[in-house]
Amino acid sequence: MMNVIYTILCRDIDAQLSFYQAMFGWQEATRYRSPIFRALQADNLLFGFHAPMARTLLNLEDASVGVPGDGGFPTIEMPCFEEVDATAARVGTLNGTLVKAPFVTYYGQWQAVLRDPEQNLFRTASLHLPPGIIASPITF
Known part of the structure; x- marks a missing residue:
């Protein structure tokens, strides 16, 4: 394992x-x-x-502390879209910040972008979309 x-x-x-x-x-x-x-x-x-x-x-010694996105950021996969919504709603009550409210990604995840109290970026995501929401491919 x-x-x-x-x-x-x-x-x-x-x-x-x-x-x-x-x-x-x-x-x-x-x-x-x-x-x-x-x-x-x-x-x-x-x-x-x-x-x-x-x-x-x-x-x-040269590594940054609290610089958003410095060195990457984690995505915590949740079992359902409701839990992504709940983390987005809860983050402000814990002195974090909602950067981007839950949305559908082009690759089919329901995702929110957040910051912890020290400004580190992280995301919550689920492969289960809310009813009626469909992912749309993105064109680069």
């Missing part, structure tokens, strides 16, 4: 852990807890948060 570990550099790892835990209901993976790292576990995903001190340890 393969697991995915996605880690973001943060200013406040405890606040970030609390935000994502409230957004998605994931449990803390306490075996990874250290002074410079926190993580949440969801199925085959470990979602981690590195404190600024970790940048030196990882030789990432």
Whole structure:
């Protein structure tokens, strides 16, 4: 079995852990807890948060913290479009930001674009579209 570990550099790892835990209901993976790292576990995903001190340890002194899209961003796939809608509705109450309200992508996902309290981008998406919504191919 393969697991995915996605880690973001943060200013406040405890606040970030609390935000994502409230957004998605994931449990803390306490075996990874250290002074410079926190993580949440969801199925085959470990979602981690590195404190600024970790940048030196990882030789990432030049890496940006809180720069939207710096180094990529995660997409959390939800089981249904209603959960994408719910995360979009909930993000502001947790001091995050809704960047783009739920919409249908050209590749057939129901998706929302959000930022956490430190301005890191992330998306929620579902392969299940709301009734009556059809994806339209995009022309480049």
